[in-house]
Amino acid sequence: MRFEYAAALAAIVLVVMPFAAHLLRLRRPQQRDFPPAALVPASAPAARSRSRLEDRALLALRAFAVLAAVVLGAMPFVRCSRLAISRASGASVAMIIVIDDSSSMHALSSSGQSRFDVATRGALDLIGGARDGDVVGIVLAGDPARIVLVPTADRSAAAAVVREMRVSDRATDLDGALSLAQGMLEALPQADRRIVLLSDLADGKPEAAPIGSDLKATLWAPRQGFDDPGDNCALLRADRTDRRVLARVVCTSGRAARGRSVAATQGGVVIMQRPLGALDDDRITAADVTLELPDDARNVEEVLLVGGQDIIAHDDRAPVAPPLRGAVIAVVSDPSASHVATGGPPPVEQALAALGEAVTVRPLPAVPETTEELSPLAGLVLDDPPGLTPEAREAVGRWIEAGGVALAALGPRAASAPLGASLAPFVAHNIRWETNAPAGVDVKTAAMLGPSASSLEALHPSGRVVIEGPVADDVAAVRWADGAPWLLRRNVGRGMAMTLTLPMSLESSDLAVRPAFLALLLDLVESAASKGGSRRIDVGGAWSFPSTSVVEQAKGQEALEQHVVNDRRRATPRLAGRYDLRIDGVAEARFATIPEREIDLRRRKLVENATSASAGSNVAWVDLSRYLALVLLAVLAGEMVLRFLHAWRDRPTASA
Amino acid sequence: MSESAGPLLRKVEWGRLQPLRVKARTVAEGLFAGAHRSRRRGPGVEFGGHRAYVPGDDLRWIDRHALMRHDKLVVREFETETDRVVHLLVDATASMGFAGQGAPADKVAYAALIAAALARVALASGDPVSLDWIGGVGVRAVPPSSGRDAFEHIVGALEAVRATGDLGADQHAFDRALQPIARRSRRGSVIVLLSDLLDLPPDAPVQLAALGTLGRRLAAVQVLDREERELPYSGSVRLRSLEGNVVVDTDADGARAHYYDRLEAHTRLWAAPLAARGSRLVRATTDLDPVEVVREILDVVWGGGA
Numbered sequence: 014m015r016f017e018y019a020a021a022l023a024a025i026v027l028v029v030m031p032f033a034a035h036l037l038r039l040r041r042p043q044q045r046d047f048p049p050a051a052l053v054p055a056s057a058p059a060a061r062s063r064s065r066l067e068d069r070a071l072l073a074l075r076a077f078a079v080l081a082a083v084v085l086g087a088m089p090f091v092r093c094s095r096l097a098i099s100r101a102s103g104a105s106v107a108m109i110i111v112i113d114d115s116s117s118m119h120a121l122s123s124s125g126q127s128r129f130d131v132a133t134r135g136a137l138d139l140i141g142g143a144r145d146g147d148v149v150g151i152v153l154a155g156d157p158a159r160i161v162l163v164p165t166a167d168r169s170a171a172a173a174v175v176r177e178m179r180v181s182d183r184a185t186d187l188d189g190a191l192s193l194a195q196g197m198l199e200a201l202p203q204a205d206r207r208i209v210l211l212s213d214l215a216d217g218k219p220e221a222a223p224i225g226s227d228l229k230a231t232l233w234a235p236r237q238g239f240d241d242p243g244d245n246c247a248l249l250r251a252d253r254t255d256r257r258v259l260a261r262v263v264c265t266s267g268r269a270a271r272g273r274s275v276a277a278t279q280g281g282v283v284i285m286q287r288p289l290g291a292l293d294d295d296r297i298t299a300a301d302v303t304l305e306l307p308d309d310a311r312n313v314e315e316v317l318l319v320g321g322q323d324i325i326a327h328d329d330r331a332p333v334a335p336p337l338r339g340a341v342i343a344v345v346s347d348p349s350a351s352h353v354a355t356g357g358p359p360p361v362e363q364a365l366a367a368l369g370e371a372v373t374v375r376p377l378p379a380v381p382e383t384t385e386e387l388s389p390l391a392g393l394v395l396d397d398p399p400g401l402t403p404e405a406r407e408a409v410g411r412w413i414e415a416g417g418v419a420l421a422a423l424g425p426r427a428a429s430a431p432l433g434a435s436l437a438p439f440v441a442h443n444i445r446w447e448t449n450a451p452a453g454v455d456v457k458t459a460a461m462l463g464p465s466a467s468s469l470e471a472l473h474p475s476g477r478v479v480i481e482g483p484v485a486d487d488v489a490a491v492r493w494a495d496g497a498p499w500l501l502r503r504n505v506g507r508g509m510a511m512t513l514t515l516p517m518s519l520e521s522s523d524l525a526v527r528p529a530f531l532a533l534l535l536d537l538v539e540s541a542a543s544k545g546g547s548r549r550i551d552v553g554g555a556w557s558f559p560s561t562s563v564v565e566q567a568k569g570q571e572a573l574e575q576h577v578v579n580d581r582r583r584a585t586p587r588l589a590g591r592y593d594l595r596i597d598g599v600a601e602a603r604f605a606t607i608p609e610r611e612i613d614l615r616r617r618k619l620v621e622n623a624t625s626a627s628a629g630s631n632v633a634w635v636d637l638s639r640y641l642a643l644v645l646l647a648v649l650a651g652e653m654v655l656r657f658l659h660a661w662r663d664r665p666t667a668s669a
Numbered sequence: 670m671s672e673s674a675g676p677l678l679r680k681v682e683w684g685r686l687q688p689l690r691v692k693a694r695t696v697a698e699g700l701f702a703g704a705h706r707s708r709r710r711g712p713g714v715e716f717g718g719h720r721a722y723v724p725g726d727d728l729r730w731i732d733r734h735a736l737m738r739h740d741k742l743v744v745r746e747f748e749t750e751t752d753r754v755v756h757l758l759v760d761a762t763a764s765m766g767f768a769g770q771g772a773p774a775d776k777v778a779y780a781a782l783i784a785a786a787l788a789r790v791a792l793a794s795g796d797p798v799s800l801d802w803i804g805g806v807g808v809r810a811v812p813p814s815s816g817r818d819a820f821e822h823i824v825g826a827l828e829a830v831r832a833t834g835d836l837g838a839d840q841h842a843f844d845r846a847l848q849p850i851a852r853r854s855r856r857g858s859v860i861v862l863l864s865d866l867l868d869l870p871p872d873a874p875v876q877l878a879a880l881g882t883l884g885r886r887l888a889a890v891q892v893l894d895r896e897e898r899e900l901p902y903s904g905s906v907r908l909r910s911l912e913g914n915v916v917v918d919t920d921a922d923g924a925r926a927h928y929y930d931r932l933e934a935h936t937r938l939w940a941a942p943l944a945a946r947g948s949r950l951v952r953a954t955t956d957l958d959p960v961e962v963v964r965e966i967l968d969v970v971w972g973g974g975a
Binding site for chain 1: 764767865893897900904905906907908910912913916917923924927932935
């Protein structure tokens with residue numbers, strides 16, 4: 014403890030003054046009427062007896078009150094472990110607290126608290142240490158970053174907001190959160206602007222530029238409670254097919270996977286278990302584990318990670334999504350351009366139908382122009398579309414972002430799309446149709462199509478579409494023999510857009526009769542099934558419904574946050590898991606998943622000085638004056654109560 | 670007579686002495702209340718003896734033979750029978766309103782009882798009785814009277830008294846009280862002062878003793894409370910007089926012996942002048958049997974022969 018005004022402590026001798034004064038007081042003599050008083054000799058005052066020490070409780074209270082007043086006047090400070098920003102000057106501070114509420118903040122620190130609890134406690138410390146004139150704002154760094162409290166001088170309101178916060182299963186968006194914080198600070202008049210980042214810095218981008226490198230405000234990222242190392246395995250999703258459960262497990266390292274198994278449960282009982290297997294020790298690894306179910310497996314509810322231990326137990330279980338029966342794949346194909354000589358539907362429809370009962374083919378005459386038309390669909394195949402109208406482009410784009418999977422096979426009609434039509438979101442650049450095409454694809458780039466990829470070696474194309482612009486390597490999944498992109502696979506939102514630079518008609522090539530064509534369509538169907546259309550989203554995303562829809566949720570489940578934005582009702586899950594909804598009276602199970610990149614617990618680097626003591630510290634001097642003042646008030650109140658009790662006890666009583 | 674009531678006004682605590690009328694008769698009946706031989710020494714026909722000359726004695730009664738024989742001034746006394754007026758002078762100042770713890774009544778009540786009993790005895794003997802006051806409020810003086818209603822008048826006046834007044838603030842109150850008695854009393858009359866003698870003027874003993882000339886008999890009765898007599902307190906006490914605003918802080922245990930000495934010396938200031946007039950001071954405390962007190966008074970004023 015230290016004191017601001019140590020000289021005031023010299024007055025501590027006053028503590029004994031109530032006792033001394035009381036003891037020095039001469040006891041008041043008993044007064045009597047006595048007519049011959051003039052005949053009585055007076056005694057010297059020194060001969061009179063001293064007053065006895067009476068009312069010990071009252072004297073003790075007075076002494077304590079004097080002590081409290083003296084210490085209060087000396088302004089005591091105690092050193093305690095709490096976050097506090099440093100103040101080089103007495104100027105007021107504008108402070109934005111960025112709190113990471115992503116899934117990695119579930120991890121336990123060495124103190125036994127979760128990292129999120131450490132963050133909220135630190136935020137409360139910072140808010141409690143704010144002074145008059147300071148303003149505090151709060152931003153959450155779970156993806157997408159969002160502002161939960163605009164800068165305010167109302168510290169109690171800020172503290173209340175922090176106390177209401179709960180950790181989520183979102184990914185981490187530190188850059189977005191810091192950008193929001195920077196924007197908030199720019200509008201404030203305070204010269205001293207701070208951003209305090211309370212995060213484990215695991216945003217899935219450990220190799221990215223240091224955090225805060227483009228910030229103008231001073232960044233401080235306290236590390237205590239956030240740097241505890243640890244390994245983790247997370248069970249992200251589990252999907253049921255007829256006899257199998259496909260579980261996706263991501264581990265931060267092979268150490269985390271040792272001794273762990275994936276188990277499927279039915280009625281709370283493990284019915285199938287399989288070891289996770291050996292994973293690479295040095296890097297984050299994902300593994301798809303297939304559990305073969307016994308014949309009597311009916312309702313497999315959950316898949317667990319059993320055995321072993323990691324720092325986040327919260328993500329060691331995932332609900333099993335039931336099989337997506339009859340996934341609807343819509344096909345837009347012009348029969349006049351793509352047909353089979355023996356008759357029947359276009360070859361793409363026949364190929365899809367050949368995939369079995371898992372696929373329901375729905376031919377469409379044109380590309381749907383509304384999301385309502387697209388929402389029942391799991392997949393969409395466009396065979397040489399003559400461009401997309403703006404309405405269709407908007408609808409398809411939003412549908413893909415919501416989890417749809419679309420395949421566009423571009424041909425001469427697409428290359429000659431009318432003015433106003435475009436091929437977004439499949440291709441961003443201009444395309445042209447050229448007749449000088451290689452014989453086939455580079456088989457080495459077509460491994461995704463499995464053993465049947467070799468059937469693409471000779472396609473005998475009459476031409477191909479050339480994309481007039483650069484194509485990223487990670488987007489071009491399969492290439493022509495000359496290296497030009499043959500198949501593009503690009504994730505858009507929660508869905509995927511696949512682009513084929515060859516139409517599906519038999520007149521254009523032999524693609525439709527190659528086994529790899531079925532493999533390609535199977536990849537489409539499986540992708541659509543795995544993404545579940547819009548059934549399954551990453552936490553942080555939202556299910557979108559028409560604003561007129563009534564969305565009810567089963568009781569006992571984590572409540573969805575529902576907002577109506579732009580005529581759309583958006584339901585946002587906070588945690589991963591299964592959500593049983595009733596949408597306009599129709600029951601439907603939807604699933605939210607922890608974003609895969611959030612499992613990467615590697616910390617991203619910070620700019621220099623972000624952890625320096627000049628920005629803040631974990632040790633604060635806390636002024637005890639306000640607490641002592643309360644104690645003093647309590648003591649004075651106690652003295653009043655004691656006095657009242659004495660007066661009540663000594664009240665005159667009526668004589669008989 | 671002071672009529673000031675003020676803060677010293679005290680209601681008489683009659684205590685166990687009430688009703689006064691009955692108590693006084695009871696006290697009187699305990700005494701010889703019949704016709705007495707009215708004796709006085711002084712001019713007369715039957716020689717009654719000698720006594721030492723005191724200033725103021727009639728020079729005619731100086732026995733020159735004894736002067737020549739013994740070289741001392743002595744006067745001759747004679748006995749005669751006559752009716753003698755009894756003048757009762759009762760102190761009703763504030764100090765007389767004091768009653769200690771356990772006392773049967775306050776001092777003025779006790780004095781009133783003694784006075785009423787004396788009146789009863791005197792009236793029964795055919796002697797007129799008058800009543801005068803020192804201090805007090807509501808007091809009513811009774812002129813010398815005898816007969817059937819005199820006792821009722823005396824008792825009525827005594828019952829109406831309320832002790833108040835500070836003689837320390839009114840030095841002439843005692844003079845005013847004595848003046849009517851001095852004017853009315855004649856040779857052979859009896860003057861009885863009932864008081865605590867505490868707050869009277871310093872020359873009060875001499876003034877009272879001066880009435881003992883011309884064949885008048887004197888008696889002073891000092892009425893004190895037992896507490897005043899003994900100072901029974903212990904430890905540190907603050908004592909406040911009821912007259913004179915005297916406040917004394919003292920240790921009662923340590924001051925007791927000195928107090929006794931002072932009280933005795935104060936009493937002697939009264940006893941000596943009275944003794945010079947052939948009388949004496951009767952000491953009474955309110956817890957004493959009033960019969961014995963009255964008997965002693967009668968013995969003083971009538972030479973033991975009631």
